[in-house]
Amino acid sequence: xxxxxxxxxxxxxxxxxxxxxxxxxxxxxxxxxxxxxxxxxxxxxxxxxxxxxxxxxxxxxxxxxxxxxxxxxxxxxxxxxxxxxxxxxxxxxxxxxxxxxxxxxxxxxxxxxxxxxxxxxxxxxxxxxxxxxxxxxxxxxxxxxxxxxxxxxxxxxxxxxxxxxxxxxxxxxxxxxxxxxxxxxxxxxxxxxxxxxxxxxxxxxxxxxxxxxxxxxxxxxxxxxxxxxxxxxxxxxxxxxxxxxxxxxxxxxxxxxxxxxxxxxxxxxxxxxxxxxxxxxxxxxxxxxxxxxxxxxxxxxxxxxxxxxxxxxxxxxxxxxxxxxxxxxxxxxxxxxxxxxxxxxxxxxxxxxxxxxxxxxxxxxxxxxxxxxxxxxxxxxxxxxxxxxxxxxxxxxxxxxxxxxxxxxxxxxxxxxxxxxxxxxxxxxxxxxxxxxxxxxxxxxxxxxxxxxxxxxxxxxxxxxxxx
Amino acid sequence: xxxxxxxxxxxxxxxxxxxxxxxxxxxxxxxxxxxxxxxxxxxxxxxxxxxxxxxxxxxxxxxxxxxxxxxxxxxxxxxxxxxxxxxxxxxxxxxxxxxxxxxxxxxxxxxxxxxxxxxxxxxxxxxxxxxxxxxxxxxxxxxxxxxxxxxxxxxxxxxxxxxxxxxxxxxxxxxxxxxxxxxxxxxxxxxxxxxxxxxxxxxxxxxxxxxxxxxxxxxxxxxxxxxxxxxxxxxxxxxxxxxxxxxxxxxxxxxxxxxxxxxxxxxxxxxxxxxxxxxxxxxxxxxxxxxxxxxxxxxxxxxxxxxxxxxxxxxxxxxxxxxxxxxxxxxxxxxxxxxxxxxxxxxxxxxxxxxxxxxxxxxxxxxxxxxxxxxxxxxxxxxxxxxxxxxxxxxxxxxxxxxxxxxxxxxxxxxxxxxxxxxxxxxxxxxxxxxxxxxxxxxxxxxxxxxxxxxxxxxxxxxxxxxxxxxxxxxxxxxxxx
Numbered sequence: 001x002x003x004x005x006x007x008x009x010x011x012x013x014x015x016x017x018x019x020x021x022x023x024x025x026x027x028x029x030x031x032x033x034x035x036x037x038x039x040x041x042x043x044x045x046x047x048x049x050x051x052x053x054x055x056x057x058x059x060x061x062x063x064x065x066x067x068x069x070x071x072x073x074x075x076x077x078x079x080x081x082x083x084x085x086x087x088x089x090x091x092x093x094x095x096x097x098x099x100x101x102x103x104x105x106x107x108x109x110x111x112x113x114x115x116x117x118x119x120x121x122x123x124x125x126x127x128x129x130x131x132x133x134x135x136x137x138x139x140x141x142x143x144x145x146x147x148x149x150x151x152x153x154x155x156x157x158x159x160x161x162x163x164x165x166x167x168x169x170x171x172x173x174x175x176x177x178x179x180x181x182x183x184x185x186x187x188x189x190x191x192x193x194x195x196x197x198x199x200x201x202x203x204x205x206x207x208x209x210x211x212x213x214x215x216x217x218x219x220x221x222x223x224x225x226x227x228x229x230x231x232x233x234x235x236x237x238x239x240x241x242x243x244x245x246x247x248x249x250x251x252x253x254x255x256x257x258x259x260x261x262x263x264x265x266x267x268x269x270x271x272x273x274x275x276x277x278x279x280x281x282x283x284x285x286x287x288x289x290x291x292x293x294x295x296x297x298x299x300x301x302x303x304x305x306x307x308x309x310x311x312x313x314x315x316x317x318x319x320x321x322x323x324x325x326x327x328x329x330x331x332x333x334x335x336x337x338x339x340x341x342x343x344x345x346x347x348x349x350x351x352x353x354x355x356x357x358x359x360x361x362x363x364x365x366x367x368x369x370x371x372x373x374x375x376x377x378x379x380x381x382x383x384x385x386x387x388x389x390x391x392x393x394x395x396x397x398x399x400x401x402x403x404x405x406x407x408x409x410x411x412x413x414x415x416x417x418x419x420x421x422x423x424x425x426x427x428x429x430x431x432x433x434x435x436x437x438x439x440x441x442x443x444x445x446x447x448x449x450x451x452x453x454x455x456x457x458x459x460x461x462x463x464x465x466x467x468x
Numbered sequence: 469x470x471x472x473x474x475x476x477x478x479x480x481x482x483x484x485x486x487x488x489x490x491x492x493x494x495x496x497x498x499x500x501x502x503x504x505x506x507x508x509x510x511x512x513x514x515x516x517x518x519x520x521x522x523x524x525x526x527x528x529x530x531x532x533x534x535x536x537x538x539x540x541x542x543x544x545x546x547x548x549x550x551x552x553x554x555x556x557x558x559x560x561x562x563x564x565x566x567x568x569x570x571x572x573x574x575x576x577x578x579x580x581x582x583x584x585x586x587x588x589x590x591x592x593x594x595x596x597x598x599x600x601x602x603x604x605x606x607x608x609x610x611x612x613x614x615x616x617x618x619x620x621x622x623x624x625x626x627x628x629x630x631x632x633x634x635x636x637x638x639x640x641x642x643x644x645x646x647x648x649x650x651x652x653x654x655x656x657x658x659x660x661x662x663x664x665x666x667x668x669x670x671x672x673x674x675x676x677x678x679x680x681x682x683x684x685x686x687x688x689x690x691x692x693x694x695x696x697x698x699x700x701x702x703x704x705x706x707x708x709x710x711x712x713x714x715x716x717x718x719x720x721x722x723x724x725x726x727x728x729x730x731x732x733x734x735x736x737x738x739x740x741x742x743x744x745x746x747x748x749x750x751x752x753x754x755x756x757x758x759x760x761x762x763x764x765x766x767x768x769x770x771x772x773x774x775x776x777x778x779x780x781x782x783x784x785x786x787x788x789x790x791x792x793x794x795x796x797x798x799x800x801x802x803x804x805x806x807x808x809x810x811x812x813x814x815x816x817x818x819x820x821x822x823x824x825x826x827x828x829x830x831x832x833x834x835x836x837x838x839x840x841x842x843x844x845x846x847x848x849x850x851x852x853x854x855x856x857x858x859x860x861x862x863x864x865x866x867x868x869x870x871x872x873x874x875x876x877x878x879x880x881x882x883x884x885x886x887x888x889x890x891x892x893x894x895x896x897x898x899x900x901x902x903x904x905x906x907x908x909x910x911x912x913x914x915x916x917x918x919x920x921x922x923x924x925x926x927x928x929x930x931x932x933x934x935x936x937x938x939x940x941x942x943x944x945x946x947x948x949x950x
Contacts, residue, residue, distance in 0.1 A: 025640070038571050039570075039571060042795055043790045043795070044570065044571070044572075044790075044795070044796060045552070045558075045560070045565070045568070045570070045671040045672070045790065046551075046552040046570065046574060046668070046669040046670055046671045046672065047668075047669075048667065048668050048703060048704050048705065048706075049705065050702065050703055078786055080785075080786050080789060080830070082789065082792065082809060084792070084805055086795055087790060087795060088789065088790045089786070089788075089789020089792065090786055090789055097604050133805075135794070137795075154701075260831050260832050260833075262784060262786075262827065262830035262832075263830075264783075264786070264830055264832055264839050267674075267675035267676040267783055268672075268675050268705060268706060269705050269706075270705060270706065314532065370684060400705075
């Protein structure tokens, strides 16, 4: 039997605003329960929503970064249902007239269409305990963007790939911090298997708390659908919960049938008009996006795909790279340090690169010291260890710790040149004398002209012949 | 105690300015009047003497110190009990919010901070009704005949002014709820243009129709109150960002050249001949004063009623969903959320009826068509008004198809809804409208209304004020409560 997997994703992201969607309460994660609430986000009688313009701006940026068409007029709607953490008994969202439609995310082997992006408010949180359900309305009213993909994702792996790419784009544009563990990015998945061109029944999976869970749950569903269909049974159209501990999907028990949300246009808010000027302004604020940035780093600096991928994981990392290069050191060395030592330190301490106590300029200095052989690699790591404790000039640290070397420095330099120019080294071994000039030039370039070219040549030739 | 009944609001303001009277004196007088008649009329749900006197004293001191005061400073009034008052219970005349104390003031209350609040005034539960019979705290009696209803939903507001318990009250009008009781009680009431007065703090019934407005004995009094409560509020996204004109400047006795449109179907179809006659008589008087009468056609009365009961109830069903007993208000007992909901939502019959109707109107069972159709009909009605207002400056018609009926008389809900048939179009189209007394029928007041284009309160004030310069109907007072 020939099955084709059809996956669609529905993603909710919390927009990185200071305040909530319709009131001035701070929008932040955590906090004492019910400490960031007011009459409006508690749904007290007589309260009215006041639109957070920043939320719209961020949603616009997201929509533009996803290559969507912006609807200059969009309309808020009420989605009516009763649930204890929904204070008004309705959610203000957008229904028939969303902010944006028809976008796409294009990666190398993957193209995912975006059906729509709209804005809405979040509900509060229900915490179920054996004694009863507790309600925390801190989250009530948080601004959300809902992003719906076309049902065009062909595998659970691609779904995960897409989510990684989406997260990057939204982080790059400053729209959201996309922390699934804090709930600032949530994902529901829809999946069906089509047979010989005829569409299958779709199931919806909820309670996916990580990208890994999305992938695993979808893999599980693919298998489950397959088995049912191969046995000639029907797949039931239902909503399932992913059970993280048992690694299975479980049908969610619902007493009634599908809820009738009775959507109608929100009478308390006029239609949202987004001018061309506003759209232009938002466009201007979108930085170079990760895919494009990756390709540029590879092109401009000759970095490998692996390095470029690691360096563009967050916008901050790639910014450090470019600042370090600007401060006067070569990209390959900078990339090595960032993807190696620095990444390891960040991971160990669970911090972001901008949390480091020193600047890109300081790091550039350190890297340069190692390249020129002023200090060797082990010493460089020692200096880094000091710099991580507090901000201090690497030259000073090296001096204090007595790590500065003289002639051995050129050894290091020669090693570096050999490592970075394998082709030219081969040429030299083959007897092409021009390669020597080239390699010496590279050494001068690397050290800003501060090496003795003759000394360099001598040691280089010695090393090469030694290898022979 | 001096009888301040004869003073208009303007005269009270002048006397306050001159130091001939204090706000405290006015407030004490009206508090005493309120208490004296509360047993007969039941117009208040909560009388607030301490609150009122505190404000009065504060304002008197501020005035003495020469501080600048707001438009209506020192004038006591009653506030319909669906308008949020900080620290003072706001019951909406319902068991559900019987003990609900808002932690914030409605925008209009912020504007009236210098006007002593005599109390929170009775209404039909959640402002749904035309007789003030559905209040959880008991029906209100019409001062003209205590066995009759004062109209609704702002029945308490109209009755208190008619009885002399308050120089002004605030009411709300969603489908005639200021104008119809004003007519039944022989007083004046204004429904402003939708968006003229902020709805922030008003417990919402139908969000696209609700407006807060003044009820008082005269157009002049109403103009002063309207001035005080109007204006843009960024906290209400539906409030109009327009400069508020000086409404008191429209208090001129002049209708020369004013084109007054009179809808012919309404008069010919009117079930009560005396009502149609009162309009014709009024038209003649205005014509004699220089106005031009123009026959117009308003054929959409029935459609307007249907549209109102689809759109209004749909919005209401959604607005009332928040009353679930969990965060505020009455909470019942139950195992599990379903039982808690069911035991907490203790609405009265009329509210229940409208929630069901509105929920159905929005449901996919109704093909999702009802609400949309209602809005489409509304657009037609609005366009029709725009056409009419090309030919006329104001419209003149009856406020209600009947006079005050006896309590318990209107058992059929549809018959009750029919009471609002002349009032509803103004709400659907968002137009300003004023009801003024225009006669008596068997000892019961008759009311007529002027309507004007959006934001042209100046026109209805001018027309109505001229009417009150030419006639005496607004000077009548009910004998039952003398």
